[in-house]
Amino acid sequence: MFERIYIEEAKRRPGETVTIAGWVARTRDLAKIKFIVVRDKTGEIQVTVKDLGLYPGEGLGREDVIAVTGKAAQSKIANAGVEFFPDRIEVVNKSRQPLPVDIAETSQSELETRLNWRFLDFRAPQTRAIFAIQNRLLSTFRGWLTENGYTEIQPPCIISSASEGGADLFKLPYFEKDAFLAQSPQLYKQMCAISFEKVFTVTPIWRAEKFNTPTHLNEVRQMDIEQAFADDEAVMKVLEKILVHMLRDVKEHCPEELKTLKRDLVIPELPFRRVTYTEAIEMLQRAGEQIVWGDDFTKPQEKRMMELVGKEAFFLKDWPAAQKAFYSMPYSDNPEVVHAFDCIYGGIEISSGTQRIHVPELLRERISKKGLHPENFESYIEAFAYGAPPHAGWSIGLERLTMIVTGKDNIRECCMFPRDRERLTP
Amino acid sequence: MFERIYIEEAKRRPGETVTIAGWVARTRDLAKIKFIVVRDKTGEIQVTVKDLGLYPGEGLGREDVIAVTGKAAQSKIANAGVEFFPDRIEVVNKSRQPLPVDIAETSQSELETRLNWRFLDFRAPQTRAIFAIQNRLLSTFRGWLTENGYTEIQPPCIISSASEGGADLFKLPYFEKDAFLAQSPQLYKQMCAISFEKVFTVTPIWRAEKFNTPTHLNEVRQMDIEQAFADDEAVMKVLEKILVHMLRDVKEHCPEELKTLKRDLVIPELPFRRVTYTEAIEMLQRAGEQIVWGDDFTKPQEKRMMELVGKEAFFLKDWPAAQKAFYSMPYSDNPEVVHAFDCIYGGIEISSGTQRIHVPELLRERISKKGLHPENFESYIEAFAYGAPPHAGWSIGLERLTMIVTGKDNIRECCMFPRDRERLTP
Numbered sequence: 001m002f003e004r005i006y007i008e009e010a011k012r013r014p015g016e017t018v019t020i021a022g023w024v025a026r027t028r029d030l031a032k033i034k035f036i037v038v039r040d041k042t043g044e045i046q047v048t049v050k051d052l053g054l055y056p057g058e059g060l061g062r063e064d065v066i067a068v069t070g071k072a073a074q075s076k077i078a079n080a081g082v083e084f085f086p087d088r089i090e091v092v093n094k095s096r097q098p099l100p101v102d103i104a105e106t107s108q109s110e111l112e113t114r115l116n117w118r119f120l121d122f123r124a125p126q127t128r129a130i131f132a133i134q135n136r137l138l139s140t141f142r143g144w145l146t147e148n149g150y151t152e153i154q155p156p157c158i159i160s161s162a163s164e165g166g167a168d169l170f171k172l173p174y175f176e177k178d179a180f181l182a183q184s185p186q187l188y189k190q191m192c193a194i195s196f197e198k199v200f201t202v203t204p205i206w207r208a209e210k211f212n213t214p215t216h217l218n219e220v221r222q223m224d225i226e227q228a229f230a231d232d233e234a235v236m237k238v239l240e241k242i243l244v245h246m247l248r249d250v251k252e253h254c255p256e257e258l259k260t261l262k263r264d265l266v267i268p269e270l271p272f273r274r275v276t277y278t279e280a281i282e283m284l285q286r287a288g289e290q291i292v293w294g295d296d297f298t299k300p301q302e303k304r305m306m307e308l309v310g311k312e313a314f315f316l317k318d319w320p321a322a323q324k325a326f327y328s329m330p331y332s333d334n335p336e337v338v339h340a341f342d343c344i345y346g347g348i349e350i351s352s353g354t355q356r357i358h359v360p361e362l363l364r365e366r367i368s369k370k371g372l373h374p375e376n377f378e379s380y381i382e383a384f385a386y387g388a389p390p391h392a393g394w395s396i397g398l399e400r401l402t403m404i405v406t407g408k409d410n411i412r413e414c415c416m417f418p419r420d421r422e423r424l425t426p
Numbered sequence: 427m428f429e430r431i432y433i434e435e436a437k438r439r440p441g442e443t444v445t446i447a448g449w450v451a452r453t454r455d456l457a458k459i460k461f462i463v464v465r466d467k468t469g470e471i472q473v474t475v476k477d478l479g480l481y482p483g484e485g486l487g488r489e490d491v492i493a494v495t496g497k498a499a500q501s502k503i504a505n506a507g508v509e510f511f512p513d514r515i516e517v518v519n520k521s522r523q524p525l526p527v528d529i530a531e532t533s534q535s536e537l538e539t540r541l542n543w544r545f546l547d548f549r550a551p552q553t554r555a556i557f558a559i560q561n562r563l564l565s566t567f568r569g570w571l572t573e574n575g576y577t578e579i580q581p582p583c584i585i586s587s588a589s590e591g592g593a594d595l596f597k598l599p600y601f602e603k604d605a606f607l608a609q610s611p612q613l614y615k616q617m618c619a620i621s622f623e624k625v626f627t628v629t630p631i632w633r634a635e636k637f638n639t640p641t642h643l644n645e646v647r648q649m650d651i652e653q654a655f656a657d658d659e660a661v662m663k664v665l666e667k668i669l670v671h672m673l674r675d676v677k678e679h680c681p682e683e684l685k686t687l688k689r690d691l692v693i694p695e696l697p698f699r700r701v702t703y704t705e706a707i708e709m710l711q712r713a714g715e716q717i718v719w720g721d722d723f724t725k726p727q728e729k730r731m732m733e734l735v736g737k738e739a740f741f742l743k744d745w746p747a748a749q750k751a752f753y754s755m756p757y758s759d760n761p762e763v764v765h766a767f768d769c770i771y772g773g774i775e776i777s778s779g780t781q782r783i784h785v786p787e788l789l790r791e792r793i794s795k796k797g798l799h800p801e802n803f804e805s806y807i808e809a810f811a812y813g814a815p816p817h818a819g820w821s822i823g824l825e826r827l828t829m830i831v832t833g834k835d836n837i838r839e840c841c842m843f844p845r846d847r848e849r850l851t852p
Contacts, residue, residue, distance in 0.1 A: 001656065001659070001816060002655075041623040041624070065815045092815060092816065093813060094813075118617065122618065122621035123621045128622075131577065131622075138578055139578070142565070146565050151557065153842060154824075154842050154843070156845055157583065157630050158596075158644075158645055170600070175636070187852075188843060192548065192842070195548035195549045197466065219583060219584055229427070231427040233427070379851065383852070386522055387450075388491070390518065390519075416579060416581070416614075416618070417614060419582055424584065424585070424586040424605055426614075
């Protein structure tokens with residue numbers, strides 16, 4: 001294998017004989033001179049071929065892989081930057097022509113076509129920008145939590161029963177038994193938090209929901225924390241802090257990517273406003289909406305409520321018990337209301353969380369109240385019988401967060417290999 | 427929720443009135459004084475109760491969760507460290523008694539029992555040490571790769587067909603189609619590397635292997651890299667560097683955990699010795715073993731070969747094509763041998779990798795030669811038709827690496843929630 005350096009580095013070392021390698025972005029032929037723009041992960045450079053004998057006999061097409069040995073030099077044309085003068089051009093691997101998707105102008109290709117040719121689409125500047133930002137979000141998330149004493153956990157993906165008693169699970173034969181794909185790491189992160197105290201995970205989850213919408217996928221990745229000796233307010237504080245930290249990090253480290261995506265990222269102010277469900281209902285009623293306490297918000301009401309709150313990011317908290325999972329801790333003085341919250345950012349719910357019930361008897365009572373059967377949840381309930389501290393947690397969808405940060409309106413853009421009702425490939 | 431500080435911090439702030447909270451590790455009753463040893467994630471402290479009116483009326487048992495407000499003070503008994511004098515003791519949540527597993531002395535409980543009560547087992551010092559080390563391995567792995575310009579990728583878990591043409595896949599109904607759980611991110615990391623150039627992932631994979639052994643699980647996590655413009659030697663260099671980096675990091679940051687596990691971690695010297703398959707066969711033949719070129723090593727031969735090489739870590743490379751996957755790049759001057767390697771560390775194969783074939787025609791030829799049908803691999807082959815650079819990669823099993831580093835001989839100890847033929851819970 002030839003030794004090569006990145007284009008970015010070659011530009012910093014003019015006059016030195018080096019080898020660069022990458023893809024042909026475009027070519028231009030003049031009578032006595034040829035230009036090849038070569039691209040690698042660090043950028044592009046123009047290769048100026050004056051000795052036409054160096055030019056490959058078979059010609060060059062877009063996305064051909066080439067290695068060029070030569071020297072970089074400041075261009076004599078003002079503002080043209082650095083060009084590269086070759087001593088040798090080697091064709092490493094030819095690309096079939098024409099290309100099935102337009103890499104230079106993502107917008108020219110339909111999303112479905114781009115997803116069909118995802119490996120080529122990964123070379124498009126817009127797509128690269130999305131995943132560069134997703135990378136920052138992930139590494140900043142993990143980095144902050146690790147620095148702050150959280151233990152990374154590895155919840156199982158194959159489970160024996162529905163963790164939240166819900167439907168929409170993918171079922172599979174597991175040797176002699178039936179098993180399911182986890183729709184949430186809920187029980188597992190609770191089991192870890194009641195011993196490790198502060199835990200986090202980034203893990204795939206699956207929901208066998210039949211509908212196909214621009215904001216849903218059947219396989220997504222969740223970024224979760226769970227924390228002992230914490231109530232809902234304690235983990236809301238962690239959420240707002242880490243969210244702003246991630247957004248600031250993207251703004252600082254991905255200015256080029258945000259520019260490519262024409263995205264002006266607004267960093268919300270700390271602390272986020274806390275709006276109770278009851279306040280939200282009253283706000284809507286005053287604005288003339290037909291809604292009463294206990295109702296869920298319709299989509300237009302949700303939108304209206306966000307306008308009324310008027311903040312880039314806020315918490316909607318203290319929900320009616322009926323609208324949240326059975327394991328949500330009820331207020332001791334008003335068991336119809338639970339310690340549960342949603343975090344709304346950029347007009348979308350990006351996270352929800354609760355303080356969990358850590359007392360077995362109360363858990364049994366609340367399961368029954370939901371019309372479910374405690375005997376179906378015995379192993380879940382038993383986990384809290386041996387010294388479970390109070391605990392709380394939340395979950396952010398990685399792809400959904402990426403959508404909002406990058407300003408995309410189809411979640412498929414923000415998942416490398418999306419899985420929906422129709423799509424199982426590539 | 428009460429505000430509490432960690433025990434470690436309370437010890438550093440003697441004389442201040444603070445609240446600590448955690449689990450009752452053990453208690454001791456003398457006539458006029460009671461001792462409670464409280465444990466949290468940062469350590470233990472002895473609470474000395476002189477005013478017996480403070481002691482909870484119902485008594486205290488192991489793993490009861492309590493919060494104690496009071497002051498830390500240097501003990502008057504030499505070498506006894508810091509003790510805690512309470513003003514108030516609150517019982518937060520009682521534990522059922524007796525405990526189903528022994529937390530203080532892991533060895534007293536059978537592994538199966540410990541796994542059945544995994545959330546309690548997470549409180550045992552040995553188990554905590556294993557996962558503290560696994561955490562370091564993971565964060566150091568990701569950190570090093572991120573710093574060195576690798577992009578984290580998210581390969582899909584549900585796939586439409588067998589990526590390596592192998593058997594032992596878990597099959598599941600996916601709406602109107604059949605799908606499989608990925609047994610490897612192979613194709614996906616290749617598709618990413620031929621565009622992003624340097625990629626990594628930590629991802630779950632599944633193998634529906636029927637046998638139940640101490641070193642196999644049906645769900646594990648793989649740590650993978652894939653790199654463009656790289657051959658096998660280039661990624662072997664990355665592997666030995668990152669492995670030594672991870673081991674040094676564990677040795678430096680987890681001395682207490684290694685002590686708990688009675689583990690003396692040997693850091694292998696760089697560079698690792700490269701032993702070719704042919705040399706290994708000759709070595710064994712000279713040592714009197716019945717083996718000829720082309721044979722696979724029997725278990726005893728493998729052990730013998732490791733003794734003959736005599737290194738803590740080494741590469742076994744240049745394998746016969748017949749023993750490696752169809753996508754392994756053959757040597758141009760000897761197509762019976764491929765650019766493939768295993769990395770042996772501590773007597774166990776912890777990683778294997780290859781330079782991949784990036785030329786569609788060669789890929790078709792090699793698939794046929796294996797007795798497989800290229801038409802079943804068309805979408806895989808097509809991915810290399812549009813400008814694929816040469817590329818190579820490898821994979822480390824997270825749980826297997828944790829086993830070797832922690833000196834455990836059952837992989838179940840090194841997986842938070844192991845899945846094997848029999849075990850689907852917790």
